[in-house]
Amino acid sequence: MPYEVTLIPGDGIGPEVTRAAQRVIEAAGIAVRWEEQPTGAAVAEREGTPLPDRVLDSIRRTKVALKGPVTTPVGTGFRSVNVALRKALDLYAAVRPAKSYPGTPARFGHVDIVVIRENTEDVYAGIEFDYGSPVTGSLVQWVERNTNIDLSDDVGVSIKLISRHGSERVIRFAFEYARRNHRRRVVAVHKANIMKSSDGLFLQVAREVAAHYPDIGFGDLIVDNLCAQLVQRPEAFDVLVLPNLYGDIVSDLTAGLVGGLGLAPGANFGVEAAMFEPVHGSAPDIAGQDKANPTATILTAVLLLRHLGEDAAAARIERAVTEVLRDGAVVTGDLPRRPHGRTVGTIEFTDALIAEL
Numbered sequence: 424m425p426y427e428v429t430l431i432p433g434d435g436i437g438p439e440v441t442r443a444a445q446r447v448i449e450a451a452g453i454a455v456r457w458e459e460q461p462t463g464a465a466v467a468e469r470e471g472t473p474l475p476d477r478v479l480d481s482i483r484r485t486k487v488a489l490k491g492p493v494t495t496p497v498g499t500g501f502r503s504v505n506v507a508l509r510k511a512l513d514l515y516a517a518v519r520p521a522k523s524y525p526g527t528p529a530r531f532g533h534v535d536i537v538v539i540r541e542n543t544e545d546v547y548a549g550i551e552f553d554y555g556s557p558v559t560g561s562l563v564q565w566v567e568r569n570t571n572i573d574l575s576d577d578v579g580v581s582i583k584l585i586s587r588h589g590s591e592r593v594i595r596f597a598f599e600y601a602r603r604n605h606r607r608r609v610v611a612v613h614k615a616n617i618m619k620s621s622d623g624l625f626l627q628v629a630r631e632v633a634a635h636y637p638d639i640g641f642g643d644l645i646v647d648n649l650c651a652q653l654v655q656r657p658e659a660f661d662v663l664v665l666p667n668l669y670g671d672i673v674s675d676l677t678a679g680l681v682g683g684l685g686l687a688p689g690a691n692f693g694v695e696a697a698m699f700e701p702v703h704g705s706a707p708d709i710a711g712q713d714k715a716n717p718t719a720t721i722l723t724a725v726l727l728l729r730h731l732g733e734d735a736a737a738a739r740i741e742r743a744v745t746e747v748l749r750d751g752a753v754v755t756g757d758l759p760r761r762p763h764g765r766t767v768g769t770i771e772f773t774d775a776l777i778a779e780l
């Protein structure tokens with residue numbers, strides 16, 4: 424029986440890189456019936472919304488999706504499809520591995536970090552009070568009345584929301600992930616010295632949850648200290664679990680450490696479904712030109728196969744990626760060309776990878 428997987432090709436380079444991942448999965452001998460669900464900018468014109476209900480219905484049914492990047496118009500137009508998908512499916516944990524492969528412009532060898540980002544709360548909860556609005560005025564007055572803090576009224580306010588429930592489920596997820604993937608240590612990242620009520624709660628919950636996992640090491644670090652250490656000795660880190668905003672920033676930092684967005688895979692997990700997508704965006708500057716590096720999406724497919732329990736196929740694909748990158752006979756335009764190598768397009772790079780399987 425083939426697996427049923429929802430496929431969101433996405434915008435820009437999305438269709439090119441997801442096609443590459445589909446080809447590799449098929450070549451690895453895994454049969455998938457793809458339920459293709461166009462989503463994003465092109466769909467918005469035709470169907471009046473970039474995220475029609477049929478997309479969510481499909482993912483709720485198949486419980487697993489491979490997704491290409493979707494363009495979000497800046498300033499005007501529809502809101503982020505990515506945020507809407509994560510919210511609608513309650514995909515509370517984002518997993519972003521950052522591993523250095525030989526032959527890539529990684530700043531360090533031997534990096535193998537997994538960033539686990541809380542995906543639903545923090546300043547992303549959407550509790551916003553605009554500069555100059557009457558509600559913001561009342562909020563300022565309320566704060567002044569109930570605290571000893573004097574506020575001026577020329578402010579915009581974004582509320583940072585961290586819940587016990589939201590923290591507990593993502594931290595528990597991090598420890599379960601560590602256990603399943605033979606990882607040794609989880610570090611909770613915060614700024615609890617300053618934000619005692621929100622990050623302080625996250626840290627307190629992390630300590631409580633850690634007590635239930637005596638087989639996994641645990642530590643905590645203040646986020647600025649983590650950033651300094653990451654750029655000095657990233658090989659010292661294993662699994663990191665972070666509230667939403669720090670997770671967003673730190674996962675781009677770790678992607679940069681291992682050679683850039685073209686190599687960074689990702690996954691989002693919820694209770695009812697999991698959605699797999701590369702970290703990068705739709706790259707309109709190179710879309711439709713057979714220039715995109717499909718590695719991030721192919722490594723995303725590796726995460727998807729592991730989720731389906733197809734560990735052997737996942738390992739074969741990851742080994743082929745490692746070989747092709749190390750060998751350097753073919754590289755995509757975002758990677759440095761080596762003296763013996765050629766710069767090739769998405770399709771030829773994928774062909775080389777399939778030949779290595």
Ligand code: NAI
Pocket residue numbers: 436440491492493494495496505684685700701702703704705706707708709714715716717719757
């Ligand atoms: P981007 O990631 O699309 O591009 C940044 C730079 O990296 C560009 O120069 C691009 O050519 C390059 N790049 C990205 N992926 C690459 C790949 N696989 N191979 C080679 N080069 C690659 O980020 P940008 O330009 O900020 O965003 C473009 C659009 O994508 C926006 O509409 C944004 O909202 C959306 N986006 C969507 C995401 C998603 O669907 N999960 C995530 C991030 C951005």
